[in-house]
Amino acid sequence: MKKELIYEGKAKKIFSTEDKDVYLQEFKDDATAFNGVKKDKIPHKGEFNNYISSEIFIHLKKNGIPNHFIGKISDTEMLVRKVNIIKIEVVCRNIAAGSLVKKFGFSEGAVLDKPIVEFYLKSDELGDPLFTEDHIYSLGLADSHELSTIKKMTLMINSILIKYFAAKGIRLVDFKLEFGKDKSGNIILADEISPDTCRLWDSITNKKLDKDRFRFDLGEVEEAYREIKNRLTAQ
Ligand code: TMP
Numbered sequence: 374m375k376k377e378l379i380y381e382g383k384a385k386k387i388f389s390t391e392d393k394d395v396y397l398q399e400f401k402d403d404a405t406a407f408n409g410v411k412k413d414k415i416p417h418k419g420e421f422n423n424y425i426s427s428e429i430f431i432h433l434k435k436n437g438i439p440n441h442f443i444g445k446i447s448d449t450e451m452l453v454r455k456v457n458i459i460k461i462e463v464v465c466r467n468i469a470a471g472s473l474v475k476k477f478g479f480s481e482g483a484v485l486d487k488p489i490v491e492f493y494l495k496s497d498e499l500g501d502p503l504f505t506e507d508h509i510y511s512l513g514l515a516d517s518h519e520l521s522t523i524k525k526m527t528l529m530i531n532s533i534l535i536k537y538f539a540a541k542g543i544r545l546v547d548f549k550l551e552f553g554k555d556k557s558g559n560i561i562l563a564d565e566i567s568p569d570t571c572r573l574w575d576s577i578t579n580k581k582l583d584k585d586r587f588r589f590d591l592g593e594v595e596e597a598y599r600e601i602k603n604r605l606t607a608q
């Protein structure tokens with residue numbers, strides 16, 4: 374199935390396949406934080422994130438959100454539709470945490486009146502800076518119609534996932550999305566949705582069940598990812 378390595382990121386590898394419209398996405402155990410400054414492996418993370426992302430993509434598709442997922446083909450691999458990734462990281466927040474606390478002085482855990490959507494330039498070299506819609510237009514990354522589609526899709530995904538996680542005893546604090554354009558030029562959801570890219574807190578105890586356990590050396594990192602996988606895949 375795998376042909377050549379097209380791209381290797383910090384947590385995934387993308388391979389071409391015999392079908393020119395299909396890529397294979399392989400999830401790695403490698404974990405990085407703070408733009409690669411902190412590095413380690415989290416045992417079984419690749420497998421957990423592949424299961425978790427697959428479940429979420431399936432749920433989003435059922436709820437009308439077009440995405441690149443085709444099917445899970447092994448513990449750590451999924452087939453995805455080929456897209457050109459739009460170089461914008463879209464973050465959506467429901468509860469204050471992370472950089473909202475560090476950069477803007479919100480109190481951690483404060484519930485936001487309405488979701489905050491932010492755009493970051495996807496560039497490791499530049500450290501993924503926060504940027505505005507005008508920067509996006511000037512850089513030619515998306516036009517206003519495309520950006521409004523991306524924002525609308527993000528808020529729809531947020532509503533769907535808040536309910537989805539709540540039913541599993543999880544609060545969706547915030548998350549990061551990436552979108553791509555398929556061969557017809559349609560904007561679809563791509564990349565992954567996992568404890569690497571979301572903040573997920575237990576609904577009762579507020580225990581962090583995501584990559585913050587790795588970022589801030591909170592311990593029980595593998596256990597947190599396993600817990601999310603188990604809650605999402607339990608019947
Ligand atoms: P932040 O509070 O550090 O800005 O992160 C917001 C959300 O985005 C959080 O759920 C983690 C996720 N995220 C990524 O997926 N990749 C990144 O490079 C960063 C900085 C955050």
Ligand code: ASP
Nearest residue numbers: 383405406407408409410
């Ligand atoms: N993904 C980013 C990094 O590697 C940042 C993060 O998730 O904290 O370094």
